[in-house]
Amino acid sequence: MCGLVGWFGGGGRDAESVALATRMTRAIAHRGPDESGVFVDAGVGLGHARLSIVGLGDGGQPMALPEAELMLVFNGEIFNHVELRRDLEARGRRFRTGSDTEVILHLYDELGEACLERMNGDFAFALWDGRRRRVMLARDRMGVRPLYYTTQGGRLWFASEVKALLEAPGVEAAVDPIALDQIFTLWAPIAPRTPFRDIFELAPGEAAIADETGMRRWTWWSLDFPDAGDVDRERSEATMAAELRALLTEATRIRMRADVPVGAYLSGGLDSSIVSALAVDMTPEKLNTFSVAFDSAEHDESPFQQAMAEAIGTRHETILCRSGDIARVFPDVIAATERPILRTAPAPLFLLSGLVRERGMKVVLTGEGADEVFAGYDLFREAKVRRFCARQPGSTARPLLFRRLYPWLPGVQQQSADYLAAFFGTAPESLADPLHSHRPRLKGTAATKMFFSADLKAEIGGYDAAGEMIGFLPERFGRWHPLHQAQYLETRFLLPGYILSSQGDRVAMAHAVEGRFPFLDHRVVEFAAKLPPGVKLKGLEEKHILRAATRDLLPDMIAKRPKQPYRAPDSASFFGAGETAAVAAALGESALATSGLFNAKAVGRLVEKCRATSDGGFRDNAAFVGILSTQLWADRFTARRAVADRAA
C-alpha cells in the first residue's frame, strides 16, 4: 500500500525531472511514510511513496525488470501473489525479491495487458514499458485503489491523489460545475469525472495505455448479472451457503498475507463481525480489533462491538467520537477525500485509522462491500416494497411496510399510508424507470441543489446527472432482475465514488492504514452476482444467504440483530462543541462570496434552521454537510473558482 506518481511524454534523465518527481511524491507521503523513490528517463517519470507490508526489505519501488526494460510503481496488494509466483517460477521465471510488485512485472512481461485478469487484488499501478515506449495504467476491479490523471504541457500526468498532480507545472485546481451537480444528486461524481475540472480518474476495472499516438482507455472487468429468467434452480440453498462460506474463508485467508500484523475493524454489525470471526482463526496471536463509539446513543454500537470482541476473543480497542470531534477533524477529512461529501460518516473513520496507526498497525480487514454484494442496504428492501405497492396502487395496507424499513426515522413512522406511497413513489409507471430503485434517493438529494448560486446554476444549465448515469448503464442492464439492477447501481457508482473512496481509501491512507475487504474479492462478487435474488433478499430479510453461511460464527446478539446502517451525527456535529472557527469561517459570508458556489442568504437560513433543530431531516443535513465540505474543499484546493475565472 502506497502512493504513486508519474508522467509520460516529457522530461529526461536530469535533476529537474528528479526534483519534480520527488516533489509530486512528497505531496502524498502520508500514503507511504516508510520509503520513497523516483525513476526518470527520456519521456517518463515515476515516483513512489511506500508503506512496507509485503517484502519489507526488498520491495522498494520504482521496481525494474531490467531484462524486459520494465519499470513499475504500484499501490495496493496482489493477494494471490504466492500462487502467481509459484506458476511463474514453474515456467522458469526467477525472482529477485519477495514482493508482490515483482510478480506484476513478470506477469506483464509474459501476458501484456492480459496480466490484469490473473490478479486478485486491490491495486493501481503505472508500468513503463521501455521497449515499446509506453506507459500502462490500471485500476482494480471494484475501485479500491485510486488513480487520477490529467494532461498538461504535452504530458500525461498521473497519481494516486490529486494533490500530487497539482505539483505538476501548469496543472491547476478549478471547480467542475457538472461534477458538483453529480455529487449533489448522486453523492459522487461519475468516473472519469472528478470535482476538479480537466482532472480525471480511471474508473474501477479500467486500464489505459499511453504512447506516442495518445491514450487509449478500456474496461478490463465489469460487474455482470444473469438475465432475470435465468435462475439457478439446481443447487439447494444449503449448497450455495456452503460454497459461499468456502469462498469467504479463502478470500479472508489471502487477505491475511502480510509481513506485518493484520487487524480488523469491528462495527458491531454483521459484516465486520463475520470477517473478524474468520480472521481470528487465521491469526497466530490475538487478533487486534478496532471500533468507533459515539457519545450519542442513536449512533453508538459499542455494546455490540464489545460483545463480539469478547465472543471471539480479540484484543479490542475503541475510540470514542465525542460531540465536537467531527467538526475538529472535518477540514483534514476533506483535505483527504479531495471531494465534497454529503455525510460526515468518513470523519469517525478518519479518527479510527489514526488510532490504528498510533498502535503501530498498518493493515485492517473490514466488512465493506457485503451490503452491495449481498443486498444489505435498506434501499434494496425499499425498492422491493415500492414494487409491491406499485402492483396494487390503491392499497392502504401495502405502504405501511415502509414503516418497518425505517424504524429510526420519525418522518416515516408518523406518516399515513397515502403519504408513504407518495413519498416513496409507488406509481405503476415508475417501474419502467431504469433508476427506479434509486429515484427517491436521487430526488431527495437533488433538492439540495436549491442552495447553488445563480452563477453555478447558470453554468450547469439543463444538465441532468441522473440522465447521464443512465447513459453509463450497460446494454444488458434491462434484462436483469430489479434487485440486480439496484445492486449494479450501488456497486458501480456509489461504492467506488463514495464508500471505497471518501469513506475508505482516503480516510484510512491519511494515516497510512490499508483496508482490505474480503467481501470484495472478485470471486465472492462474481459468485454472489449469479445467486438467485431471493436468496440474497429473502422477503424483507437482507443478506439472507450470508447469514445462513456464517450462522455458526456469530453470537445471537449479532446474528439476529436488525441492520443498523453506519451513521454519524451530521449537521448536529457542527453546533455546540462543534462550532469551530474553521467551520464558521467556511460558512461565513466572506468565504461564500469568495467561492461563489452557493446562495449566501439561503445558506445562512439553513445554518440557523439546523442550529435550531437538533436532528433535522435527510435533506437539510445533506445540504448542510455538502455545502460545508464544498466550501472547505474549494478553500483547500482551488484558489479561484472556474466561474469567476471565466467572468473575469
Next chain:
Amino acid sequence: MSETVQSIVKDFIIENFRFGDTSFEIGGAESLIENDVIDSTGVLELVAFLEERFDITLVDADIVPANLDTLDRIAAFVERKMHGDRAAA
C-alpha cells in the same frame, strides 16, 4: 380568508423549505411532493406549523396528501378545521 391562509402557508414554505427564495413559485394546485418542495420530515414540520399558527389540531387521519399536498388543499383544510373547531366550541 382562504387567500390569507394560502399566503401565510406559502410564506412558511418559502422561509422553511426554500430558505428565503422569494422567486420560488408554485401554483395552488401543484403537488408539494412531486415538485420536491417537501419530504417526509417536511410534512411533520408543516403540520407543526399549521397547528401552532392557526391554533388547530391535526389527528393522524388528517395528515394525508388529500389535505396537505397543495396550497389550495391546505387552505381549504385549514378553513374547514378552524370552522369545525369553532363550531364544536
